Amino acid sequence: MKHYRDSGVIVRTFKLGESDRIISVVTAENGKVRAVAKGVRKTKSRFGGRLELLRHLDFQFYRGRGELDIVTQVETRDYWPQVTGDLDRLTKAMTVAEAIDQIAEHGEDDPKLYHMLCGVLKALNTSNSPMLVPAFLLKLLAHEGLAPSLDSCVVGGEALELEYFDPALGGVTCLDHRRGLKISGQALGLMRATLGGGLASVLEVKEGAATQEVATLVHRLWEFNVDRRLRSTELFS
Secondary structure: OOEEEEEEEEEEEEEEOOOEEEEEEEEOOOOEEEEEEOOOOOOOOOOOOOOOOOOEEEEEEEOOOOOOEEEEEEEEEEOOHHHHOOHHHHHHHHHHHHHHHHHOOEOOOOHHHHHHHHHHHHHHHHOOOOOHHHHHHHHHHHHOOOOOEOOOOOOOOOOOOEEEEEOOOOEEEEOOOOOOEEOOHHHHHHHHHHHOOOHHHHOOOOOOHHHHHHHHHHHHHHHHHHOOOOHHHHHOO
């Protein structure tokens, strides 16, 4: 079938020529789709301003011979005005989109990624939690089978005095086998709760030293495992 329909969120865009745009879309049924939107940058484009970053749309694509499909029709499915209208929330949303784009494989069906992305954007539209992005990145790493070990020392197996965190080793270390960065009990508790079913309570935590510590550790963990930096965070820091 040359034409197909799917719902998706735009996670990356590129200019192509004078009037076209390439978009990367994380979809519900077709994984990450890369497609060309022809004429979208023209003033009288039939797509209007809908094919922009973070838009949640119902698409019709035409499957071509190469890697790039063609966008033939779009309808707005959902939008998050509190996200796009606030610089801090927009920065977080862009970081989330960049992370998903780095993880998602072209053409590989993974509906959970789509639902995770929609869920985090919906949550961000409702509440600007300082733990939202770190928690999302942790859950995303866990989805990829890269969750850190947080209950015992990754070197010696001990479960006591876990006071360090080493992204390269993939988890916490004890005082006897200290590796990596110092981690506080609060930060460790937040990370454990995120991966252990306590996400709702984690997102209610106010910004402070512990949330900033988790953000730093999780970004280090992401960079080691994915081998790429999240530029969206750096751009607005």
